[in-house]
Amino acid sequence: MLLQRQLDNRGFQLNRQGKIPFALGSEGHEAAQTGAATALIRGKDILVPYYRDLGLCLGFGFPPSGVFNSMFARAQDGSGGRQFPNHYSDKAIGLFSVSSIIAAHCTHAVGAAFAFVYRGQTGRAVLCSTGEGATSEGEWHEAVNFAAVRKLPIVFFVENNQYAISTPQAAQMAIADVADKAPGYGIPGIACDGFDPITVYAAMKEALDRARCGGGPSIVEAKVYRFLSHSTDDDDRTYRSPQEVRDRRKCDPVPRFERVLLQAGIINDEELDALKADVLRETNEATDASESLPMPEAGELYGNVYEGAHEPWR
Amino acid sequence: MPTTVVTMPQLGETVTEGTISLWLKKPGDAVEKYEPFVEIATDKVSAELPSPVSGTMRELVAQVGQTVLVGAPIAIIDDGAATTSVPTATQPSDIEGNDARRFSPAVRRLAREHRVDPRTLHGSGAQGRVTANDVVAAAQPKHAPEFADGQTIALTQARRLIAQRMVESKHTIPHAWTMTEIDVTDVWKLRAREKDAFERTHGVKLTLLPFFIRAVAAALTRFPLMNALFTESGIRLNQDVNISVVVGLDGNLLLPVIRNADKLRVAELALATAALAEKARNGTLKADDLAGGTCTVNNTGAYGSVLSAPIIPLKQTAVVTMEAVIKRPIVRGDDDGIAVRSMMNACLSLDHRIVDGIIACSFLADIKASLETADPAGFP
């Protein structure tokens, strides 16, 4: 959670330094994503995230170096510097490559889950993650429906942060809980406190385990809040009051969980400080290392359009 | 700007009309007074017409192949210098109106490649359009021309070049001519005896030609002026003896070169000649094969000729012909007896700027001596 917050901040710092043109933060999502990621089994499960899932990806094994290679659009980035930032992917760890089209990845996640069943593999599940806005897309519906009909090993994770850029949830759907859509597909759905990583972990573990042993799909909704604007290209003051944001900040999950850990005696102040220092060190090292890597060359333009040589009409 | 309408002149007393053979100028071209601008043919003569004025060709009134009465207009020339630059490719942009006169990219390209003026062609396409096929057909040389009355054969690039060179040679080299008779009876018999074995050994037929070339080459080493070239800065002697051999092909005249012919034996000359003739027939002669000739040999006798007055190839001083071998009664011996001998004439056209009678005749006498023997040098 600390690493996620730190990497996020670093993105905005780099943007304000003029080093990167765009940054998109996930403040408010840390607990939900860390909790969910902890329930995933690395090397077995597949993660099909959306662009705000920095914590999910980190928790699934994606390294900070990859995060910065994406920000700086380095040649070594998983997409070769081709994708917009925040589109992390790595087939070796089961982290799917996705586009920026909202909910277009959901059917892909379903297809991957289908492949598990097709090959007779149990103990594996797919986590498909979206915001609440994505659930308005026809393709989210098509994906959930197909998964439900075929009883596929997939969990649809909805990080409900109340806003789809500027669209509040009330304008997105007529219901209060996305999880209430689940019975419409004949599958279980649960809404939980996205600011508490333990709660989310528990809900996600139950859902993933169900999927892994043939129990079919479910919807897990984590209630969170998006503290920042949608991205550096958005100004949230045009559609919500700063007062509202300040009020919701009081429940910021990162300091809240710090307090929980301190109070439970699991960690003390010195250890916490050391942890933060270590996170900062790791962030700095990763930033510097990535910044010194080369950009993709223009000569790579025609690579990987198809397998083998591409013969474009020039 | 004043214009001049040029009309068909009377090219002969009884001539009443002329046919346009070839336009040498196209609209937009600059024309000098007296410069040839068109080729005309009548039933008596073919001639280039000189322009009556200097100026710019404005319009070609008659078409190639068209027969025009004496006095009828054939061209219009704007007097005065050309005001616009002359484009090198056929540009129909100055031709207005008629769709059939626009030329497709293929037509323009083929016209350029084959040096055909598409505006002079009759179009077989829709509405008289000149097609790519029309251009290609116009570029083909016609075999064994059959003249219908007034029909004209378009000049191929090769023919045009030959004509140009012939004219230039005659205009720039003062030709003189001489000949000698050679009694080739013994060599002829030698050839008859040896030809089968020769063919078996070397794979080519044995004719008199390689003997002749050998004799010429040897003579050239002894008479270097025959192997030289007249230039304004002096008579350039050639170190090497490179014999150009005349090969006549359908519509074309090629002169491939046997290099250092003086160093080759009869068999080698026979092989070299055959190889060059083969390449010429296949169209595989390279520029190197045709370059560097210092003297020419022409086997006119192969076609039955007994006398020739050939035109000297440019950049050379002499051409020697080998005429046909004819059996004739000859006075021989001290006793003035008459014997039937195989006689062969050798004719020589020479550049009289360098070569005078003494050298020319001695040169021929040398060749004669080389061949009037039963044991010619360089054989077998």
Add this chain to the structure above:
Amino acid sequence: MAVTARTTVMNNVEAVRHTLHQALTNDPNTLILGEDVGARGNVFLITKGFLEEFGAARVIDTPLAEACIVGVAVGMAMEGLRPIAEIQFADFIYPAFNQIVGEAAKTRYRSNGDYTCPLVIRTPYGGGVRGALSHSVSIEALFYHVPGLKIAAPSFPADIKGLLTAAIEDPDPVLFLEHKKTYRSVKGEVPDGRYVVPLGKADVKREGEQLSVVSYGLYVHQALDAAARLAEEGISAEVIDLRSIRPMDRTTILQSVRKTHKLLIIHEDHKFGGIGAEIAAMVAEEALFELDAPIRRLCGPDVPAMGYAQTLENAFMISTERMADAMREMVRF
């Protein structure tokens, strides 16, 4: 082609069926998904019996959701299977547009080769069957523009088998277009056994000297008929069957134009923005000085749909007579 000389006569729909059957038999990673492909055996009976033979795991009746069909297939392909998705009629493909163009076509490129998408999307297209607005459309112009995608549109049964096999084995996404009017009306010899006709290779179906005719789909057959008729008039036309829309075989097209100097492109799809525009531009760029006549495109009209009434359909479709007229006119130009 195949080593064995044995062939079987079959029509185009049988060729599709035969090829799919061969694929599912030979490669356990292949599977078919689409609407009504299982129990119903596909609306043209292409997969009749497949459900019984290969099982419900490999022949999947999907919900009625085109984006989902293709999207799920994309996910399957990314995860290592070789799905053959069917869109029941090309007219229904639009909801899946993003999945084809924005996802499948871009998977390899956007992951720089880490993820690939070996996917086939088969669909019947084309008119002349009284199919009206939603069962007649040609879609190739919407998709051929997209790098990362491949598109095949064969006209003959032997080509169908070869190209569909190539498509199924191709590591990249292929849109496989089957002209529905040729399903039962075109018959031909198809070699037994497995063979491939490579994507990106056109085929000269009839040699000629005076005109190059480029076409694909149903109109190849009509163009061949027209050329045969014109041969009796002494006119020699060359007919090229494109077979592949992307990649497109420009070498064969240019070779032909360099020989005949005249080019006629015939396709059923609308003229404006149709693939004939790309061919014409390419030939003008590469071989302008070979052209002895303007390039001509004989194509479908610029109207939103082919009407149901026979008269309207006839006005849309191009008759063999019209093709022969255009060919004759060009040769005589």
